[in-house]
Amino acid sequence: MEPQGDARRKLKQRLNRIAGQVAGIQRMVDEDRYCVDILTQIAAVRSALDSVGVELLTEHVSSCVIGHGTESEHECAKPMTQEQLVEEVKTVLGRFLK
Amino acid sequence: MEPQGDARRKLKQRLNRIAGQVAGIQRMVDEDRYCVDILTQIAAVRSALDSVGVELLTEHVSSCVIGHGTESEHECAKPMTQEQLVEEVKTVLGRFLK
Amino acid sequence: MEPQGDARRKLKQRLNRIAGQVAGIQRMVDEDRYCVDILTQIAAVRSALDSVGVELLTEHVSSCVIGHGTESEHECAKPMTQEQLVEEVKTVLGRFLK
Amino acid sequence: MEPQGDARRKLKQRLNRIAGQVAGIQRMVDEDRYCVDILTQIAAVRSALDSVGVELLTEHVSSCVIGHGTESEHECAKPMTQEQLVEEVKTVLGRFLK
Numbered sequence: 001m002e003p004q005g006d007a008r009r010k011l012k013q014r015l016n017r018i019a020g021q022v023a024g025i026q027r028m029v030d031e032d033r034y035c036v037d038i039l040t041q042i043a044a045v046r047s048a049l050d051s052v053g054v055e056l057l058t059e060h061v062s063s064c065v066i067g068h069g070t071e072s073e074h075e076c077a078k079p080m081t082q083e084q085l086v087e088e089v090k091t092v093l094g095r096f097l098k
Numbered sequence: 099m100e101p102q103g104d105a106r107r108k109l110k111q112r113l114n115r116i117a118g119q120v121a122g123i124q125r126m127v128d129e130d131r132y133c134v135d136i137l138t139q140i141a142a143v144r145s146a147l148d149s150v151g152v153e154l155l156t157e158h159v160s161s162c163v164i165g166h167g168t169e170s171e172h173e174c175a176k177p178m179t180q181e182q183l184v185e186e187v188k189t190v191l192g193r194f195l196k
Numbered sequence: 197m198e199p200q201g202d203a204r205r206k207l208k209q210r211l212n213r214i215a216g217q218v219a220g221i222q223r224m225v226d227e228d229r230y231c232v233d234i235l236t237q238i239a240a241v242r243s244a245l246d247s248v249g250v251e252l253l254t255e256h257v258s259s260c261v262i263g264h265g266t267e268s269e270h271e272c273a274k275p276m277t278q279e280q281l282v283e284e285v286k287t288v289l290g291r292f293l294k
Numbered sequence: 295m296e297p298q299g300d301a302r303r304k305l306k307q308r309l310n311r312i313a314g315q316v317a318g319i320q321r322m323v324d325e326d327r328y329c330v331d332i333l334t335q336i337a338a339v340r341s342a343l344d345s346v347g348v349e350l351l352t353e354h355v356s357s358c359v360i361g362h363g364t365e366s367e368h369e370c371a372k373p374m375t376q377e378q379l380v381e382e383v384k385t386v387l388g389r390f391l392k
Contacts, residue, residue: 208320211320225302232354232382239390240389242343242344252333
């Protein structure tokens with residue numbers, strides 16, 4: 001199994017878990033659970049999303065931005081220069097850190 | 099309809115939307131969509147969760163912490179002093195801002 | 197020493213430390229230090245600011261919002277209703293979580 | 295003036311501004327200013343630090359990680375492989391998003 005596929009499989013697992021956590025929060029609201037317990041779960045999902053973001057962004061830099069113009073670049077191929085790719089990374093980072 | 103019920107209904111709507119966004123991200127991964135587009139969606143869900151967190155925390159302060167010991171306090175009632183409730187708010191805030 | 201004064205003294209200490217950390221980052225840039233080391237320091241200052249924010253917001257809720265209309269409310273007194281104070285907390289929270 | 299020097303000059307300016315903002319917050323505390331106004335300033339410094347972080351991280355990726363092994367890599371040169379550099383980016387990103 002090549003890394004790409006492995007990374008993708010892990011990403012799917014993480015997103016499944018996040019979807020499950022969100023469903024759990026919905027149940028907590030339905031059951032009128034204590035607000036602070038709900039907030040704790042919301043903070044947990046937020047952290048999980050951040051981890052996925054860090055993972056995905058690093059993979060993107062590794063395989064698409066650095067690997068630009070090489071065979072290793074897979075579906076990321078877009079008609080962009082490496083400079084444009086770096087600029088795009090900056091934009092997406094700014095969406096997390098603002 | 100009293101505010102409590104209204105706030106809860108809005109909270110459910112927001113969580114439904116968030117669950118839908120997470121499902122959308124799962125589809126994007128399945129369809130091998132461009133990483134940066136996925137990251138943009140992840141950042142959007144994160145912002146949506148933050149908004150829900152701010153809303154819920156403010157309601158909690160309003161109805162449970164301030165309203166402590168009054169009739170207005172609903173399911174939030176716990177055998178805690180107002181001081182303990184404030185301490186709890188600090189803890190949960192720290193889970194978002196760390 | 198009453199809590200108010202004590203909290204204020206601790207807040208000043210924390211801000212002094214943060215000012216020192218920022219000066220340290222400026223020196224690192226002057227000395228052409230490794231970017232990742234600088235980034236690590238920036239993340240540390242950010243965390244320190246978040247802690248101060250959590251502390252200050254909790255104190256504000258405790259002494260100004262809850263204590264509204266009581267003797268315990270000190271300089272926070274503003275011609276606002278408690279509801280307006282809660283709304284203001286929501287706004288400022290939204291500046292941290294956005 | 296080459297980009298490197300220009301980027302560094304802008305970074306210094308931003309850090310000067312941040313140091314000034316922190317000094318301003320210290321003054322606000324000395325003058326017993328309203329907590330919410332202080333919090334608003336803290337949130338502003340936090341955003342400014344995030345912007346600097348995004349800028350610096352992007353430059354690092356551009357000149358050190360991508361430029362690894364080329365002439366363009368300046369003081370960033372460290373006895374690391376490109377893979378290790380990517381791993382390091384992930385670690386530092388995780389310090390901002392956690």
